Amino acid sequence: AIRRYIQKPDRLDNIPADAIGLSLIFIIVVTGFILEGLRIAVTADNYQSLGVSSPDIIWGWAQWSFLGYGFARAFEGGAHLLGWYQGLWWFHSLLVFGAIVYIALAFPKLTHIVVAPVNAFFRSTMPKGALRTIELEEAETFGAANIQDFTFKDLLDLDSCTRCGRCQDNCPAYLSGKPLSPKKVVQDLKALLTERGPVLLGSKAGDNPGENGRQMIGDVILEDEIWACTTCRACHEQCPVFIEPINKIIEMRRNLVLEQTQFPETAMGALRSMEQRGHPWRGTMATRTDWADGLNVKQLSEDSNVDVLFWVGCTAALEERNMNVAKAVAKVLQAAGVSFGILGTEENCCGEPARRIGNEYLFQMLAQQNIETLKGYGVKKIVTACPHGFNTIKNEYPQFGGSFEVWHHTEFIAELLKQGKIPLARSLDKKITYHDSCYLGRYNEIYKQPRQILRAVTGASPAEMEHRMSKGLCCGGGGGRIWMEEQIGRRMNQIRTEEAIKTNAEVLASACPFCIQMFEDAIKAVEAEGTLKAMDVAEIIAQAIE
Template sequence: MTPTREIYGNIVGGEVVYLFMLASFGVLGWALYRHVQRWMRGQPENRFYDLGRRLKAMLIHGLGQGKTLREGAPGLLHFLMYSGFVVLFIGTLMVAVQEDMGIEFLHGNFYLFFSVTLDIFGLLCLIGVAGLACRRYVIRPTGLDSRLEDLIILGFFIVVLASGFLVEGARIGATELTQHPDWAIWSPVGAAIAAAFWGLGVTEAQFLGWHRFWWWFHMVITFGFLTYIGFSKLSHLIFSPVNIFFHKFRAKGELAPITDLDKALEGDEEAMERVKFGVSKLEDFTWKQLLDLDACTRCGRCQDNCPAWLSGKPLSPKFVILDLQKHMHATLNGSGNGSGNGNGHDGEEDEENGISMIGDIISEDVLWSCTTCRACEENCPVSIEHVDTIVDMRRNLVLEQGSMPETAEAALRSLEQRGHPWRGTQETRTSWTEGLDIPMIADNPDAEYLFWVGCTGALVDRNIRVTQALAKVLKAANVNFAILGEEEGCTGDPARRMGNEYLFQMLAQQNVETLNSYNVRKIVTHCPHCFNTLANEYPQFGGHFEVIHHSQLIAHLVETGRLSPSHEFTEKVTYHDACYLGRHNDVFAQPREVLQSIPGLEMYEMRWNQRKGLCCGAGGGHAWMEVNIGRRVNHIRTEHAQETGASVVATGCPFCMQMFEDGIRTKGVEEEMRVHDIAELMAQSLPDPGNGTTGREADNEDV
């Protein structure tokens, strides 16, 4: 006899299931449509390009759970639950296809394979649910906040899975356990349940009665579960893959510009009507940013990796999204104003009722705590774009409300008046070149590389030594380079990250005009912030250049034999990944390759490194801005470096260098630890072409 089973065997009135299905899917569809209506209240944005690439990302990270699986045991447990749910859902659809379309395929060996597959994945799903329940309610990690809906969801999963296995066990007990035992073993969980009850004396007639009861119970609870998806965080089953599909494909470190901002600020009426000076209410966000709010799964990975949260600041990327989500569900539904004590309908009514999104929903301290390091986005399994959302609200504070920390205001004022953010410096942009014979681009227009020095590299004493070391390295490799000198201006990165988009655009346009006037094609810089801005954001203003970080160029020069480090460096070194070099631009390997090329150097990684590396605390304008809440991020990162036992912290960023020097000084470990840029370490390891001494010996002779 061919292995198979009757779909509605032992069930009377099974057709009623289709009424349940229509009702369930109808309510679910209505609930999902309500979400879409909210998103459409946002500003337009084109996210429909690169469809093939988007589909690939959705398959890998949405359906394939790529980012989720990075998280070790929790990621694996979630994958077991998710994959079990998906396989069981597909199995149910296959049953429906056979029953309703008359396409018979659930028989013979395929039926046995079908049975064992669903049993295994159902069991794996149950294991995943149990493990996640244990993690949430027994282990209780700090990143998870447990709510009633979490208990309801886990309860639904357990009841649906358990009742499904009971249905199967009762069916096998009535039709296969003794009649076709060779079929029953292909449903191991159901067969075990049937055997257990058979051993307790349950008869075939009783199995049939229990089968009918559990079948109807399972149907009702399953369709209730499917309906609940639209009214709970389970909606992320649908929204998360959609959000991943529409994730930004511009460069990671690129912020979207405010188009025609200059015209609006100059009084152009049409531009003033259209241009938003940042975001002050929900409708100012784009539709994709509103979709972000609904895609959040409340997993807490963003919060667990946020330097602001870890250092005791009020910013939690998770609760920025969730607080805005709550605000959206209340205000754009017409059921409240998001603060729990009003009856507003939309953003404008909130303002009339004295409710402000910035201030009442999201505090200014929260917004100014962000270092824009992208740890939140890097670790978010559903590709939420936290940084854009936070910076958009900062823009409103600065451009429209004129509200910012005093230290931020002072840096921006210096940037506007003096062309750089470093108040009090007596250096000029060419002071560092004294005695080094550094050519200007005007005198060397055929230079292969323009060396972009940056404000910090030219104007801050400690970082000037890094600039000089890099110049020596480039000369040693016979690289044809030149600088802009006094024609170089700030890239505008501090202004853009602190919210003064107008000042950024003004500086960017001036620099692009200067660079294009010299027909510059290749730029090398040792500042990751300049690197990111020149490479990823200047194309917005007509500046298309090949930009590389000095670690990339030095690694290339070593690889091609143009640099041959020979002096042994016999100390332990740990490398700190700068956020704007690593997470923003995926440059992780080359700095390490440079360090590993130095003879004798021993590399030790900090426990948080590469994509998981902790921010130094200087990004997002914090190099000039004081947020005196909690601990200083750089002190925590200095402790990470101390844990390695290294005597040298190597970095490739002038701001990281400043943060570590402050941390080392505060910890009182100047005798045990110091900070060097990788260019300094390379310069020390190179032989001096004049007298055969090493770079380090030559440096000591100068002293």
């Protein structure tokens, strides 16, 4: 009550049900202690009828119930206590049962006491990084346009929410002034479910009751809210009862993209480029193999007898700044004597941007093409420098029959260092801070390996930012947002870069091409080019090898 009504943190909002709930809890607890005190006092007054030789025995044991004992001493000696005890017992019992009826009928916040354990029991058993797939040939609708389009678990999430606001406190979109609050999305959907519930319950099986009145997308949940999400998973990580706001946002994106064809114009350009060119970087003139010129890197079309496939990814292969990351990874693998090759022009986009933007059809088409190519070459082990590709190939391709041993390059390099296979020629005298990529950290729990590499190269642990590891702040590039204009609020990449500047580090390290690109732009925007440089972990260790 003190936190809610006196301290009033931003994440806690107040409605009448909060006051009712707190009042019920307070009265039930206080009357319970008073009732215990009356019981002790009445028992001590009637010790002889209980076969006890002395009231001191009762008082002695009563001290273990210290609050009840205090009330009992205050009531001691009153001949009328039995009547008070009986009356209060009935009042207390009726109050408890009344509270249960209130919870059952009114569905207030206290409903979570019953619903949340059920929600935890039914939590997803899929890998954290995997989205639900759509059976495209069988689905009658794509995504969610109406409240009844959500799954049972999605709807159970709505009743499980306690409005604690932890998701909102950690949402980079909300923290940067965007209209998105995961808590608000869940609560708004719950209000719509409550509004539409009687109609849905009254309809016959097979009927479509429609969506009269407010539309879920546009009226209840604004499109700006839907497109503000970076899918960073901070809300999932912080929720104590396993609510999944991202799944609901993705389902609404799927409906907007596949059925309504309504989505940001810049995202449309990326999707069109993936359809036509196999990658999202529509303006590039580079080819998939330009970065490898002069490095003597094998292509599987020429020699497939390799131990490891280096999945380069679209950004590292085609975006000029990140080509240096691909080169660095190749140099490190060569220095360690790893037999590896690349697909070259046969590598398509993994499809992750399409799936997060909402184009499930395009994602599945790209995924199936890639799986066919990988199986055609008998690929078993894959190393990739992109956490988004890493997550997709490792956690989502198995949905379509593509099961491979997938390593992120920081995992693989850390293992090579552990085995003593990477010859470090020198130690780098640089102060480095490390940014945890969302899809590497929260999605796949890879936190220690990048730090181990930096420690091996510099001899010191990286300087940590305020938000780090599972509470790391998103760069703003996930969920397809790297291809969308950020026109509302502050830019997330600039907020994160300012955190890095506060550590007085010379290098802002990451292990994600999206992050590197976002930080390159942010460093220029905050005019920190002379003091801070964005580098991939692979680039840093490559310098120590040279």
